Amino acid sequence: MKKSHYDVAIIGAGMSGLAAGIRLAHFGQKVCIFERHNTPGGLNSFYSIAGRKFDVGLHAITNYVPPGVKATPLGKLLRQLRIDRDELALCPQKQSRIAFGPRGEITLRFTNNFTVLDAEVAAKFPHQADGWRALVQLIRAYNDVSLAAKPISAREIIARYLTDPLLTNMIFCPVMYYGSAQERDMEFRQFVTMFKAIFLEGFARPLEGVRVIIRVLLERFRQTGGERWMKCGVARIEEEKGKVAALELDNGDAITVGHVISSIGFPETLLLCDAAHKEEAAANTSALSFAETIAVYREPPANWGWGDDTIVFFNDSERFSYEHTRKPVDTRSGVICFPNNFDYAEDKLGEGLMRVTSLASYNAWANQPNDRYQEAKRLWFERMQQSARRFLQPVANEILPANQVTTDMFTPRTIKKFTGHLNGAIYGAPRKVRDGRTHLKNLYICGTDQGLFGIIGAMFSGISIANLHVLQAEKARRT
Numbered sequence: 001m002k003k004s005h006y007d008v009a010i011i012g013a014g015m016s017g018l019a020a021g022i023r024l025a026h027f028g029q030k031v032c033i034f035e036r037h038n039t040p041g042g043l044n045s046f047y048s049i050a051g052r053k054f055d056v057g058l059h060a061i062t063n064y065v066p067p068g069v070k071a072t073p074l075g076k077l078l079r080q081l082r083i084d085r086d087e088l089a090l091c092p093q094k095q096s097r098i099a100f101g102p103r104g105e106i107t108l109r110f111t112n113n114f115t116v117l118d119a120e121v122a123a124k125f126p127h128q129a130d131g132w133r134a135l136v137q138l139i140r141a142y143n144d145v146s147l148a149a150k151p152i153s154a155r156e157i158i159a160r161y162l163t164d165p166l167l168t169n170m171i172f173c174p175v176m177y178y179g180s181a182q183e184r185d186m187e188f189r190q191f192v193t194m195f196k197a198i199f200l201e202g203f204a205r206p207l208e209g210v211r212v213i214i215r216v217l218l219e220r221f222r223q224t225g226g227e228r229w230m231k232c233g234v235a236r237i238e239e240e241k242g243k244v245a246a247l248e249l250d251n252g253d254a255i256t257v258g259h260v261i262s263s264i265g266f267p268e269t270l271l272l273c274d275a276a277h278k279e280e281a282a283a284n285t286s287a288l289s290f291a292e293t294i295a296v297y298r299e300p301p302a303n304w305g306w307g308d309d310t311i312v313f314f315n316d317s318e319r320f321s322y323e324h325t326r327k328p329v330d331t332r333s334g335v336i337c338f339p340n341n342f343d344y345a346e347d348k349l350g351e352g353l354m355r356v357t358s359l360a361s362y363n364a365w366a367n368q369p370n371d372r373y374q375e376a377k378r379l380w381f382e383r384m385q386q387s388a389r390r391f392l393q394p395v396a397n398e399i400l401p402a403n404q405v406t407t408d409m410f411t412p413r414t415i416k417k418f419t420g421h422l423n424g425a426i427y428g429a430p431r432k433v434r435d436g437r438t439h440l441k442n443l444y445i446c447g448t449d450q451g452l453f454g455i456i457g458a459m460f461s462g463i464s465i466a467n468l469h470v471l472q473a474e475k476a477r478r479t
Helices: 015-026 073-081 114-124 126-141 154-158 165-177 188-201 210-223 266-270 275-283 362-366 370-389 399-403 412-419 454-478
Strands: 003-011 031-034 046-049 052-055 090-092 095-100 106-110 204-206 227-229 234-240 243-249 254-262 289-297 309-315 329-337 352-360 404-410 443-445
Touching (some): 003 015, 003 454, 015 031, 015 073, 015 210, 015 454, 046 210, 052 210, 073 454, 095 165, 106 114, 114 188, 126 188, 154 165, 165 309, 165 329, 210 454, 254 454, 266 275, 266 443, 289 370, 289 399, 329 370, 352 362, 352 370, 362 412, 370 404, 399 404, 443 454
Parallel strands (some): 003 031, 003 254, 095 309, 254 443
Antiparallel strands (some): 046 052, 090 204, 234 243, 243 254, 289 352, 289 404
């Protein structure tokens, strides 16, 4: 059995793992990232079918701010990773909206300029205006990166400011769809993080999608001297005297390490450790997963009146049910994304794209034989498309099929296969490990289960865990 030693081993080549690797390598750490699949990116990767490249998790990058805006997550991570923001080629959204009711009769528009949403709330919920302003003031001042804050119910806090359940649900819909592993409620700190990321900052996207971000991170990691083993994950974490003693790899090799940072999820990491931790892993596993359809058209969606909205968060009643479903897909609510509708400077996407995401059940998809699985995908693709079209300008039934070039769909089963997340849990464990610590002194969690979401949040998580645990430990050792 071949043996090597690294100062830091990182499990998973997702956004947080890559960012952690870059940060550590900048400071002379011997770092290696171990990834079970052949494509980096984790939950925010891409794949190819018939020459077309599709983003997996990316609707938009949150936390966008224009150049020159300081003291924001985007600016901080760019400095710490030594990346020029022009390398990311971010193009802001046009506008997005939250649409509630059988056909989206009640809407709130928002852009990357918060005054738009502020004015929408004041105009459509005038009786809530004072409470809304007070809530926004609280959110702006709240320290959501503090590790000392105790968990508090977001719904409990917001009920002190907003008394209209419709407005409350409309605000929760985007925040939960883009970053809640809890059903029906979320931790207030997490709510604040996502509110700032979506509403106070905003959405953007590179023209070429998530592979631009991955390409930049991979190149920076290579330049700093980091190593990366693809198609070789970690099979087992060997424990000794309260620390990681060694990692056994999928190929049978073993490595010794000073520190281990895992980006694959808290319960998934525990399952690599001694069997005694299996119950703890099972107790902190979410059942919330998604299905997503992708439709490719010959023409951009603007040609049939769908050119203004970048993202639409929809729900077909006043009550918003963000919870585990027993159906294969819960089509009552979801997210529609038009990648064409970002403010690209010159180049445009050659074809039209429409993506629809809804809550889905892992158990309903997990064990179907392949023929039934493919048939179920065809059935639910149509149902998800029909559900989403209720919230868009009507288009004659014959237009879309005539323009459709190809389609694809991924399910909770796909998520489980390519991320390893138990139950296909899109946002990981319901109880987050904010400080990244585990039962082993030199094993830490970063990424989704550290409590930061989206591409910017994930990268920031990797940086923060690298700084907090590895670099501080090295500094203390030397002084």
